[in-house]
Amino acid sequence: MTSWSFPRAEALPTYAFVATDALKARVRASGADLIDLGLGNPDHPTPQAIVDQLHAAADVGSHHRYHPGRGFPALRAAIGAWYERRYGARFDLDREVIVTMGAKEGISHLCLAILDRGDYAVVPDPCYPIHAGAPGIAGASVEGYASGPGVDPAKSVADAIARVEAKGGRVKLVIANYPQNPTGAVVTKQALGDLVRVVQKSGALLLHDLAYADLDFASRYAPSIFDCGVPVEEVKSFAVEVFSMSKSYHMPGWRIAYMVGQERMIGALGHLKTYMDYGTFIPLQVAAAWALEHGDALVSEMRALYQRRATALAEGLRSAGWDNVSEPSGTMFIWAPLPSVWSGLTAAQVGDRLIERAHVAVAPGTGFGPGGEGFVRFALIEDPPRLTEACRRIGEALRG
Ligand SMILES: Cc1ncc(COP(=O)(O)O)c(C=O)c1O
The missing domain is CATH 3.40.640.10 (Type I PLP-dependent aspartate aminotransferase-like (Major domain))
Known part of the structure; x- marks a missing residue:
């Protein structure tokens, strides 16, 4: 069995969001409260009106x-x-x-x-x-x-x-x-x-x-x-x-x-x-x-939600000392150039350092291709108070 190769699976690099799983698991196992802004996995439940439609349709044999x-x-x-x-x-x-x-x-x-x-x-x-x-x-x-x-x-x-x-x-x-x-x-x-x-x-x-x-x-x-x-x-x-x-x-x-x-x-x-x-x-x-x-009104609420979070996170990162962060024009992500105080580190090293020192997880840019070196991606999947806490911890890590 061990001699077989699985060329298609083996040719694929580790998926962007899986690469830091082991480190995240170790930090969580130590009892730390990890703020995970890695995977762009929307945190809000599906609006109840849509779930109600699912319930009703599921009753039809x-x-x-x-x-x-x-x-x-x-x-x-x-x-x-x-x-x-x-x-x-x-x-x-x-x-x-x-x-x-x-x-x-x-x-x-x-x-x-x-x-x-x-x-x-x-x-x-x-x-x-x-x-x-x-x-x-x-x-x-x-x-x-x-x-x-x-x-x-x-x-x-x-x-x-x-x-x-x-x-x-x-x-x-x-x-x-x-x-x-x-x-x-x-x-x-x-x-x-x-x-x-x-x-x-x-x-x-x-x-x-x-x-x-x-x-x-x-x-x-x-x-x-x-x-x-x-x-x-x-x-x-x-x-x-x-x-x-x-x-x-x-x-x-x-x-x-x-x-x-x-x-x-x-x-x-x-x-x-x-x-x-x-x-x-x-x-x-x-x-x-x-x-x-x-669902037009539901979508408008969702859009306002991500825009609020983008503003909160961009402002929070800048006041934490992370330079060059701008608010995105769209999506649910902030694509941030690596902070200059950590110059010389790769995106993956910055990702690991944020997990270890700030207990904040992001997605290193290289998980999205070689052109992502020099960047990390923050997913806007927490509300402003939690984003503020993430920025407070990141500020300490940048200073320390
Ligand atoms: C550009 C883009 N396309 C597609 C998807 C995934 O869509 P789906 O959940 O329908 O597979 C994502 C999820 O992050 C995405 O960023």
Whole structure:
């Protein structure tokens, strides 16, 4: 048994949020009260009105059966209405829409369905780990493009495509994500349109991750690729977009998301999923449909919550002596350059030091790709009093 290799699993680096688990466990075992701002795991329960819908739908016996296919019709109708209301874009609910078990599952299986050895994928660096991981798992070669505040998204993607072409390769898939995890970068409609045009011109396919659609602090809805100034029918000819219920509706454990757009890409994912699963539990889909149709006020509260926390943490860190911290323009994270008093340390060393000396856990930037060196990510998953306590401890550690 020990002589077998498991190449796909072994090729994957340790997942960003698992790397510090052992150290965190040791600190907790010593009795310390660890403030964990590592994983972006929303702390609030799902709003009761959505949970009530789940309870009611779970009482219907016919909802307990397998539900193969691309998603419960009522949910696909709610998805169509959501896109039309926000972005003025219409989709064929049978051919251009699919419900997935979270965005992570959808992204992973889409890559497995459409990529193979010899293909190239261009992904942000730093990125949410599955954006690089999924093409890699599918066997594709991955080329990173610089991401984060201050980067021109279209130019950065164009440069990466040119690098692949200079190696004799051809890019099959570009992954983009705005508002972006981990950097908090947002795009304007114009900048997203420019990026879409660059990908279109290259002949590659595009996957845009819009998980933080409701967390662009400057505009009510973050721009969608289906409302970026490029005609929808053109975008539909080479691109898909994924949205997750996890963040906007505090539903991370429910594992429910959806992908819309290019018919063959959606079809390939749907085909793969006929082998992989039998669809999401119907009551979850019924409750998700209700949330999309009735949850605008809940989403506005969630947005205000993260913005309040971002302000509290950024101010707290600055007064604790952590220089160069700015408030993010979106998402639920602060992407902070390492404090200059600890110059010379790597992101991983700063992460360990914060756990050991301040009993505060963050995500070291390198967990999101080599471009994350020099940064750590704070997830805004505690209320201001606890964030203030975290900053007090960090201040002591920085001084001490
Ligand atoms: C950019 C991005 N996409 C997707 C997800 C995960 O979405 P889901 O819970 O639907 O898998 C996250 C979670 O942190 C994320 O940051």
